[in-house]
Amino acid sequence: MKIYIAYTGGTIGMVPSEQGLTPDAAFADHLAQHLNASDELTHDFVIASYLSLIDSSNATPKDWQTIARDIESRWQDFDAFIVLHGTDTMAYTASALSCMFENGDKPIIVTGSQVPMYKVRTDAMINVMGAISACEALNCVKHHNGVFLFFAGRLIEGDRAHKAHTSDWQAFSSPNCPERGVLGIDWRWAVTDSTQKSMNVRIPEMEEGAVTILPVFPGVQASHWLGLLSENVKGAVLLSYGAGNAPDKDPALLALLKAATDRGVVIVNVSQCGAGSVAAGAYAAGSALVKAGVISGKDMTYEAAFVKLSFLIGLGSSSEEIKNCFS
Numbered sequence: 001m002k003i004y005i006a007y008t009g010g011t012i013g014m015v016p017s018e019q020g021l022t023p024d025a026a027f028a029d030h031l032a033q034h035l036n037a038s039d040e041l042t043h044d045f046v047i048a049s050y051l052s053l054i055d056s057s058n059a060t061p062k063d064w065q066t067i068a069r070d071i072e073s074r075w076q077d078f079d080a081f082i083v084l085h086g087t088d089t090m091a092y093t094a095s096a097l098s099c100m101f102e103n104g105d106k107p108i109i110v111t112g113s114q115v116p117m118y119k120v121r122t123d124a125m126i127n128v129m130g131a132i133s134a135c136e137a138l139n140c141v142k143h144h145n146g147v148f149l150f151f152a153g154r155l156i157e158g159d160r161a162h163k164a165h166t167s168d169w170q171a172f173s174s175p176n177c178p179e180r181g182v183l184g185i186d187w188r189w190a191v192t193d194s195t196q197k198s199m200n201v202r203i204p205e206m207e208e209g210a211v212t213i214l215p216v217f218p219g220v221q222a223s224h225w226l227g228l229l230s231e232n233v234k235g236a237v238l239l240s241y242g243a244g245n246a247p248d249k250d251p252a253l254l255a256l257l258k259a260a261t262d263r264g265v266v267i268v269n270v271s272q273c274g275a276g277s278v279a280a281g282a283y284a285a286g287s288a289l290v291k292a293g294v295i296s297g298k299d300m301t302y303e304a305a306f307v308k309l310s311f312l313i314g315l316g317s318s319s320e321e322i323k324n325c326f327s
C-alpha cells in the first residue's frame, strides 16, 4: 500500500523548549526511521511535515481546509491517508474531514499521542501502528472506508469522536455511537451498513469566526451572550443542560436568541452532558428554545455540531438549507 502521512503538529512530534513542548520539524525524519526499522512494514510511506507546525489549540477552520486540500491533491497517488494531529482539537478536524470527504472510498485516519514520541513511555508508535493497521484492514478486508479517529486501540467514526480525558491513554470517546473497530491483538469490528454510497468531496472556503458556542450556566444572562452573537456570526452551538434545557424565565435571554434566529443565525442545541440526546421540547424549559427558533442537534457531539455548521456555512448554504441538513 502507498500511505501518505501528514504531520500537522501536536504532541506526538513535540520536543521540549524553554516555553514548554513545541512541534519539531525533524519529527518526520524520526518517524521515517522508526517505520523503516521494521521488516514487517512493507508499505510505501511518504511522510510530509507541514511548514507551519502547530499545537492544535491554535487550529482554525482554515487548517481543516488546508489538510483536506492536501489530501485531495494526493488522492489518486495513495491508498490511504494518516493525519498526525494534536489531541486538543483532533475531534473537530476529524469531523471536518468527515464532512469534506463524504463516503470516501479510501481510509483517512486522524491520530496523535498523549506523550511525545521522543519519550520512552510514549503512546506515539502504538497509535501510528494502530492507524497503519486500520488502513490495512479497511483497504484489504473491504470494511467500509471513510474518515476515522484512531486512538488507544479505538477506531471512532470521524464525526462521533469527543476528547474525553486530559491524561488517560484513552483520550477519546465515542459517546453515542459504537466504535467502528477495537484493536487488541486482533481487530474486533462492528457490523456496519454495507451499501456503497458514492463519494462526495466538498472542500469549502472556510470562514473563521462564523460559528460560536453559547454556554448555558446557572445565572447566565443576555449580556454574557451578546458579544458571542455578534454581526458576523452565522451559526451557534448552544450547550444546553440535560436533554436540551436552558433557563426559560429570563425574557431577555430568549429574546436575544429569537432575534438571532430571526436574522438567520442557525442555533443548534447540543447537551453539555457529553452523552445522550437532546429531546427538544420534552420540558417547558426546552420548549422555550424551540419557540426561539433553536433547532435540535440530537445526539451530536458539540465538536461535530460546530464543524457541521462551519462546513455548511462555508458551502454558502442558506439558513433553511442548514436547518434541513440538521433535521
Ligand code: ASN
Residues within 6 Å of the ligand: 009, 010, 011, 012, 054, 055, 056, 057, 085, 086, 087, 088, 089, 112, 113, 114, 115
Ligand atoms: N496541546 C497538544 C495539541 O493539541 C495536545 C496533544 O497533542 N496531546 O497539539
